Amino acid sequence: MASAQSNAAGSIFGTTGEPGATVEIRNVDTGLTRRIPTDSAGRYNASALPTGRYDVSIQREGRVLATQPDVEVTLGGGRDVSFSSDGGSSAGGAVELDRVQVTGTAMTLIDVSSTDTRTTFTSQQLEKLPVGRSIESVALLAPGVVQADSRYPNAASFGGSSASENAFYINGYAVTNPLTNLGSSTLPFDGISQMQVITGGYGAEFGRATGGVVNIVTKRGGNEWEFGGQLTYRPNSLRADSRDIYYPFNGTPNDGLIQQKRSVHEVDSYSYGASVSGPLIKDRLFLYASAEVEQQDQTTVAARPGGSTNGFRQYYYDIPRWMAKLDWNITDDHIVELTAISDVTKNTVDYFPYSYAAGSNDTSRGFEKTGGYTYRDGGELYIGKYTGYLTDNLTLTAVYGEQNQDHIADPFGYDPSIVYVTDSRPVGNPVQRGTYAQLDFPDAFDETKGGRLDLEWRVGDHALRVGYDRQDSTSRAGEVTSGPGYRWIYDRCAPGVGAIPGGGGAVCPGGNGDYVSQYKYANGGTFSVEQSAYYLEDRWQINDQWLLSLGLRNEGFQNFNADGVVYAEQKNQWAPRLGATWDVFGDSSLKVFANAGRYHLAMPNNVALRGAAGSLYTQEYFSFTGIDPTTGEPLGLTALGDGPFSANREYGQAPDPQSVTAKDLKSHYQDEFVLGFEKRLTDTLNIGARYVHRDLKAAIDDMCDYRPAYNWAIGQGMSEDMADQLGNELANCRLFNPGQSNTFMLDDGTGKLVEVALSADQLGFPKLKRMYQGIDMFVERPFDGKWYGRLDYTLSRNYGNAEGQLKSDIGQGDVSQTQDWDHPELMDYSNGYLPNDRRHYVKGYGFYQFSPEWRVSATATFASGRPKNCMGYYPQTPENDDFNENYAYAGPYYFYCNGEPTPRGSQGRLPWTNKVDLGVTYAPNFAGNALEFSVDVFNVFDEQVPQNRIEYGELGGPGGPYTHAGRVISYSNPRTVRFAVRYSF
Known part of the structure; x- marks a missing residue:
């Protein structure tokens, strides 16, 4: 029987052909042992097992009948470890002891106990692959995950959802950013034991995500003391120059000028860390602790024209992170885990003048510091977890956690006694x-x-x-x-x-x-x-x-x-x-x-x-x-x-x-349907495919339109003054469910609230639509001691009139309060391909062990481009005079250009983003595999392509020339090289 899934543990199950026997499951590293009796059909199940390696054996009357060694339990997964005889049996149906053999199912990577869609990365894989040392970098290797707009740093879109719709967990506790839902807390990268990326279909245990779930369990100590250290360095001298950003050729005086000189940007980055783990009491109490410090020096030049005063900027990052974990096996039936994590970013930025005309950024020439900030963001996270195997058939888990993060911004030279004065x-x-x-x-x-209880x-x-x-x-x-x-x-x-x-x-x-x-x-x-x-x-x-x-x-x-x-x-x-x-x-x-x-x-x-x-x-x-x-x-x-x-x-x-x-505001919610298969094609090859259908049924946003409440009041026979009052109240932007009927409580000017019930037709908005359809296909070669590889291809379509909680068209960060639904005219021609639509996405990663000393590795991603828009002013026609004069936004925020409709996503697409990363590792024999030297090259071919661009097509009115129309906002990262040394004993 396949057991229920867990967000911080796994399970082992199977059949034995031995009714009434005992299956012993023993953790190789900690000695934790569970003994499960088989049922009348010879089946067994052990759920809520800490992740790790286990030996599984059948026993009867103290004698071992068969053993399957070194079974790896993965996060949230189930492993089928079944045993069978060669056909002989003894009286009573028991399998003859000398004829028991392992069926081999323990080695398959197909988890028949799961109905969701997940990709799990182990620490061993992460150490071997050329991948960035961040949660986002790893998540982007999973199918259906695309990089979010660059104006949402370190964020990703899962299955067509906006970047704020994901959930992040560490050891069973949610660590999603509570202020914006964008991103999460993190931990020392080498402290990750397993990281699971769930892109759909998770069970009733989980909620609060309409995108995806990133689920992390940390490393833990075992019965052997282990020590390790690592050093990484990304030198600026081997970093390719970033592409400069230019003004487009739009018939304006700035045609072809450099808008931002990114080629002079510099980045030097290095990190160092250490870890220790082992038994405080053998088989009972274990410690794991790790710490890392990342330090980074950057110089950048701001865009014109602001580059003149504070344009040259120097950044100094100091990012210390640490974690400590205690695992206490009180008995084999009662386990307590305590985790402490610190995640802090310290950043200082200094401003200096910069002249685009002179191209000067040399602060040694007497440039005076003109400003700056010192930032400190982050704090500590504490998690406690209890697992109790109360009986063979009853398991209780409990988790409690607390997190505190400070956000301090200290401006350079700020004197609170000085009054700010300007003169117009x-x-x-x-x-x-x-x-x-x-x-x-x-x-x-x-x-x-918060916390949770599961029985x-x-x-x-x-x-x-x-x-x-x-x-x-x-x-x-x-x-x-x-x-x-x-x-x-x-x-x-x-x-x-x-x-x-x-x-x-x-x-x-x-x-x-x-x-x-x-x-x-x-x-x-x-x-x-x-x-x-x-x-x-x-x-x-x-x-x-x-x-x-x-x-x-x-x-x-x-x-x-x-x-x-x-x-x-x-x-x-x-x-x-x-x-x-x-x-x-x-x-x-x-x-x-x-x-x-x-x-x-x-x-x-x-x-x-x-x-x-x-x-x-x-x-x-x-x-x-x-x-x-x-x-x-x-x-x-x-x-x-x-x-x-x-x-x-x-x-x-x-x-x-x-x-x-x-009133009665519905939450943001989505319906999802998934159908797929996974097949073990050969002993060394798995294939699979799935179809995903996601339909956003309701969202929350704000509307700021005067007219519906005003018209309702007039229709109710109210005075012009009262109608004006209620209209102004609604124009102050109220949260509502777009595309549906809504009832508002509006102040009539005396403090009394008037109930204003407005139908969808009265509000004038189209029905909300965001639909994602995707087909994911993969082929995977499990690691056989020599090499490992996986290739994914996703064909998808992300279509509708709203991205979700965000608006990547303009990089708006006001979660659930985007510009989209402020008034109906903004939604004209808004139906089309959404910003996170990437029609084709190919991902591959793997490594090859040439010899005990040499290993090569690679990751590669190829993604089709983002759809482009041309946004402008609402058409200036006699029929629109009242709207343009009294209600329209004085900016290019509508799906019109030059007075003509320009439907969402109808202006072509940005180029494909192609990225190949290669790595080579040398582990000298004389060090007994304890020492590794590696070199990783990211974006080997230095393909820097536009990630996004200015979507506004005009300025000052329909047809007005806009200097920045179509200008690139950011390019993909240039080629960089990372050196690393790792030592463990």
Whole structure:
């Protein structure tokens, strides 16, 4: 019987032909031993096993009948270790002792117990492959995973989803970024034991991802003391020059000029680390500890025209990471694991002047530092886990974790006593004081805490599993005016015009019309999200060949504003999961599988930062009699209005939580269907294929359209003033479900909320659509002591009118608050190929052991290009006059160019991205394989192609020339070389 899957363990199962015998499963490294009786059919199952190597044997009355040594248990996987006789039997049906033999199924790589789609990388593979030392670099080797837009650093898209829709786990605890959902915490790279990339079909145990899951288990100590160290170096001298970015030829004065001189960028990077592991008490208590420090020096040149003041920049990165893990086998039936991880990035950037005309970036020539920052991001993670084999058929696991991360940004030369002053008057020698107008909160942080309980009970042919998990996350983030919390802005109006434009009734002073405004801005707070779920799953082994997985998960999400009040809540979100696998011949040589499921995703904390936080944004206007020559502050102030004015009534108060979102807001959720097979073609070759269909059924975004609420109010017979009030309330951007009917609670101006129910037709938006279809095919040659290789090809189509939580077209990072759904005209012609659509993707990786001393390795990826858009202004026609005058955004944000429709993805594609990485390793015989020297060359052929480009096609109105139209934003990385030395004993 195939047991339930686990996000931090695996299982061994099989048949023995020996009813009533005992199967002993012993961990080779730690001595952990489980003894499982076989059932009346000679079957056995051992679930929730820590990953590692095991010896499996059949025993009866203390005698060993047969043994299968060195069976590797992988993360979340099941290994079929079956035994059989050659046909003879003794009385009572027992197999004759001298006629038992291993069937060999322990060596197959086809896991007939899984119904999901996963790729697992072991530490042994990662040490041998030329791959970047990061979670993202490894994940990109999995089928269906593509690199996200470069404006989302270290992020990836799984199965057509946006880069914020993934979940990351370390030792069973979620470490996804709680503020934005983009990326995750990490750990020393050499501390990874196994890393699993799940791209679809996971069971009811998991949720909170509509993209993919990255699941990591760390290394652990064993009964032998082991020590290791490694050093890597990527010299700038062997790095190819980055491609310069040029202005396109658009008939503008900048045609063909360098927009950013990237060829002078430099990067020197090295890392060093060490590890130790072994028994504190043999067979019972084990330690593993590792640490690494990565240091990097970079120089870059900013793009024109800003390169003149702060253009030359020097970056210094210091990234210390460490982890420690204790494994305590209290008994063979009770295991405790404790993990501590520190992940901190320290970064200093110094700004210097740079002249594009002179091409000068030599700071030794007396250039004065003009600014800079010191950053510190990160903190510590602590995880505890208990596994209890309460009986042969009852297993309990419990996980609890906490994580704290600080985000500190220290600006160079910042003096909080200095008031920032600017001068917009048309006079010479403007007043200017201060360096930083706005600053991030100095005490920003993220923290999470949570845990889960899972109970598995085996009853006959059923493995029943029930569980509960919860994680609470809290983030403090925001921005505030520097200095004492305000700044001064000098300006001039024409005397006699009456009111200052946009001044809220403040009158223009006499004389020459000079005035000053005191500007205050603050936005942010401390926000939290609570996510909880419970699930029930039955893995039913119908017979020796068919396994059916029936699961049901119930999710609940609550988003809190800075006052600790719920502003968005989704309860009782039922997510059915159905999976089936058919072991066609009953020997794990051919598996056909299918699964269908629904998956939900919560909004991260940054949604509250923009949509539910208290915001202060005021200006107060004064005339003045003089200016302090030292501070630049105005003297002799006389108020010109009635006090601080805010056009959007942002006086620091948080909006009513009930008005932030539509009532009964549905969460972001997706339905998925997968059908596939895996086949052991020969003893040294596996093949497989799968079809994936993903359909985004609902999303959360914000809308900012005045008209639906105004028209509704007029239709209800309300006054023009009331309709205007409700329209303005909706125009302040409310969270809703795009393409559906929504009901809003809007302030009528007195603090009373009016319920405004709007149908999909009244809102005017098209139905939400994001559909991913993909066919993944692979061929894999398992490692036989000589060589290993795998080749994947994915043919896919990612189509619709919304990417998901992000908008890669313009690199927008406001998760769940993109520009897309602000008003219906933005969605005209938005249906087409989405930014993460890569029609063809070929991936291959492997290594070949020429001799005990020499090994070569390679990874290669070939991806077709991203679809291109041309975005511009809404057409200027008589029918559109009212919209363009009152509601349209004054920018090129629509799927029109030169007044003509330009549907999404209709402007061709960027070039293919091709990348080949090669490595060679030498392990001298005299060191007894303890010492390795390696050289890896990344992007051997130095193919630097555009990853993205400016999608805006015009400026200043339809047909207006735009200097940057079509300009490349970033190129793929240049060729680099990495040297490494590794020693272990």
